[in-house]
Amino acid sequence: MQLRHLELVDVRSYDRASLDLPVGATVLVGPNAQGKTNLLEAVQRVATGGSHRVAGDGPLVRVGEEVGLIRCELETDVGRRRRVEVEIGTGRRTRTRVDGQDVRRAAEAIGVLRAVLFAPEDLTIVRGDPGDRRRFLDELLSQRRPAFAAARADYDRALRQRNQLLKRSRHLSGSASEAAAVTIAAWTEQLVTLGSQLLAARIAAVRTLAGPVDRCYRDLADRPETVGVRYRSSAGQVVDELLEEADQGPVPAVAPLAQALAGAYQEVAGEERARGVTLVGPHRDEVELTIGALPAKGYASHGEAWSLALALKLATFDVLAEVGDRPVVLLDDVFAELDTTRRDRLAAACERFDQVLVTAAVEADVPLSGHRIDVRLVDGVTRLEPRTRELPS
Amino acid sequence: MYEGAVQDLIDELGRLPGVGPKSAQRIAFHLLQIDGPDAQRLADAITRVKDTIRFCARCWNVSEAEECRICQDPRRDPAVLCVVEEPRDVLAIERTREYRGRYHVLGGAISPIDGVGPEELHIRELLARVGEEPVEELIIATNPNVEGEATASYLSRLLTHHDVRVTRLASGLPVGGDLDYADEVTLGRAFVGRRELGA
Numbered sequence: 001m002q003l004r005h006l007e008l009v010d011v012r013s014y015d016r017a018s019l020d021l022p023v024g025a026t027v028l029v030g031p032n033a034q035g036k037t038n039l040l041e042a043v044q045r046v047a048t049g050g051s052h053r054v055a056g057d058g059p060l061v062r063v064g065e066e067v068g069l070i071r072c073e074l075e076t077d078v079g080r081r082r083r084v085e086v087e088i089g090t091g092r093r094t095r096t097r098v099d100g101q102d103v104r105r106a107a108e109a110i111g112v113l114r115a116v117l118f119a120p121e122d123l124t125i126v127r128g129d130p131g132d133r134r135r136f137l138d139e140l141l142s143q144r145r146p147a148f149a150a151a152r153a154d155y156d157r158a159l160r161q162r163n164q165l166l167k168r169s170r171h172l173s174g175s176a177s178e179a180a181a182v183t184i185a186a187w188t189e190q191l192v193t194l195g196s197q198l199l200a201a202r203i204a205a206v207r208t209l210a211g212p213v214d215r216c217y218r219d220l221a222d223r224p225e226t227v228g229v230r231y232r233s234s235a236g237q238v239v240d241e242l243l244e245e246a247d248q249g250p251v252p253a254v255a256p257l258a259q260a261l262a263g264a265y266q267e268v269a270g271e272e273r274a275r276g277v278t279l280v281g282p283h284r285d286e287v288e289l290t291i292g293a294l295p296a297k298g299y300a301s302h303g304e305a306w307s308l309a310l311a312l313k314l315a316t317f318d319v320l321a322e323v324g325d326r327p328v329v330l331l332d333d334v335f336a337e338l339d340t341t342r343r344d345r346l347a348a349a350c351e352r353f354d355q356v357l358v359t360a361a362v363e364a365d366v367p368l369s370g371h372r373i374d375v376r377l378v379d380g381v382t383r384l385e386p387r388t389r390e391l392p393s
Numbered sequence: 394m395y396e397g398a399v400q401d402l403i404d405e406l407g408r409l410p411g412v413g414p415k416s417a418q419r420i421a422f423h424l425l426q427i428d429g430p431d432a433q434r435l436a437d438a439i440t441r442v443k444d445t446i447r448f449c450a451r452c453w454n455v456s457e458a459e460e461c462r463i464c465q466d467p468r469r470d471p472a473v474l475c476v477v478e479e480p481r482d483v484l485a486i487e488r489t490r491e492y493r494g495r496y497h498v499l500g501g502a503i504s505p506i507d508g509v510g511p512e513e514l515h516i517r518e519l520l521a522r523v524g525e526e527p528v529e530e531l532i533i534a535t536n537p538n539v540e541g542e543a544t545a546s547y548l549s550r551l552l553t554h555h556d557v558r559v560t561r562l563a564s565g566l567p568v569g570g571d572l573d574y575a576d577e578v579t580l581g582r583a584f585v586g587r588r589e590l591g592a
Contacts, residue, residue, distance in 0.1 A: 147581040158539045165505035183503060183511060186547035190539060 001325040005073035010065040012038035013382040025370030028359045034375045035382030036359035040330045042070045047115035057088040077325045114327035118313040126305045133287040155194040162187035170276040196258035198282040204251045206231045212315035220307040225292040234284035235264035329356040335365040453498040455480045470494045472529040502540040530558040537564045
């Protein structure tokens with residue numbers, strides 16, 4: 001897939017910008033705080049329905065304005081021209097149009113433009129909490145299958161309901177406690193049904209990711225160590241055994257996972273009642289990353305952590321490209337963080353992408369041939385100045 | 394902000410479900426322009442509904458008498474009860490003209506976040522009816538969302554020891570539509586709930 005044309009009206013530091021984008025690499029060059037990341041963020045917003053920097057659309061609208069517009073024209077792998085427009089507002093509902101038609105739900109526009117963004121914030125996938133790794137996996141799954149995003153939202157809702165119920169019925173005794181147990185069981189059933197769907201999808205995603213991540217890491221790292229990606233369930237031994245089987249055989253079906261989850265809830269029922277909180281389920285699971293024999297979190301060096309985070313995102317490209325169009329790749333301020341060897345390796349890895357947009361403060365940091373655009377802030381507004389002459393590779 | 398009475402009207406309208414501040418304003422100014430009798434008719438309709446409409450003593454549907462019209466209708470099959478969340482769900486099912494049994498309106502769905510547990514719903518009354526009336530099948534028609542599913546699951550657990558068949562409405566594709574217009578979630582559920590042909 002290629003992003004052919006991008007238009008921003010009152011988005012972040014842009015008042016009005018219009019940009020034609022070529023195939024291959026485009027490097028946005030300019031000092032910090034000129035608006036480079038804002039442009040990638042806007043593309044990411046159209047592709048995934050959210051920003052990698054903030055929750056909610058409010059901050060994306062230019063200060064002092066009420067509505068911002070991001071318009072993307074793209075060409076699919078089979079040569080079809082498509083258009084996605086997102087009108088974001090402070091307070092008001094967003095309006096999204098695909099090919100000129102208003103969509104009923106914003107989720108329908110997710111994935112029309114497919115993009116993979118790598119930004120410095122992504123280092124948290126390796127170094128951050130289990131929640132950061134789950135979010136990475138869930139975002140990937142949501143771009144791949146819209147139904148996943150819906151199941152995930154339902155699970156979160158059922159979890160909140162169940163936790164509230166557990167909290168409230170903590171100090172009950174006798175028949176009131178028994179009555180509460182039946183209501184809790186009804187919510188447990190929801191968590192089992194929805195949770196087993198999430199589990200099956202995540203396990204399948206981890207399996208698909210493992211190979212490409214290992215490959216991408218070897219392409220980037222100094223020492224070609226084996227990288228492992230494994231899913232660790234909070235539901236204990238039964239699910240872990242299913243996962244072991246999953247490492248070799250086919251991905252476990254939803255039904256046995258649901259059975260295992262139900263068993264796990266039975267085991268912790270007493271403790272959950274006492275503590276007033278849900279103790280097992282996909283919201284407590286971990287995606288374990290290893291480099292060589294060691295867990296990446298806590299052991300990886302700075303360079304290794306960067307290579308792994310980058311490898312995870314580059315592998316996302318492969319996983320998305322497996323079903324449907326090849327995504328546009330967005331690299332935000334990445335090259336500056338890498339040493340010369342890794343820069344060259346990343347540049348080489350970029351060659352397999354149809355289109356890649358890169359931001360950099362120092363042009364010499366990016367050993368990529370291709371289009372250059374100067375980005376600078378003039379009177380508080382970002383100006384884009386494409387260079388006509390291409391640099392020799 | 395407008396002067397007293399106008400602002401009061403806008404505030405009241407704004408409390409209605411589905412009416413935002415902009416719509417409340419538009420409706421208020423529309424009401425200001427219409428003729429006196431028209432406005433009176435609307436006010437009367439609201440007052441009358443509050444004075445005369447109550448809930449059916451048997452099924453908790455809206456009713457003008459002690460029991461609602463459906464409960465009083467001898468042609469309705471007393472062996473089948475359809476359990477719904479709200480009176481408006483009764484109306485929706487009645488429009489299909491497919492259903493000839495009776496109803497039981499719960500008055501909502503279990504939602505701990507909103508402080509709604511089984512005690513806040515007409516579940517005790519439902520159990521009493523199952524014991525007293527010749528009910529053979531309960532069709533649970535709560536909404537196909539998280540709360541509706543949990544309520545359905547709760548009811549089926551509660552009724553395991555009763556001699557009654559408990560069924561749940563299927564969720565699936567809208568009839569007469571095109572497959573490619575169905576949203577992914579509905580289509581996904583329809584896949585899960587697919588059935589054997591010719592069985």
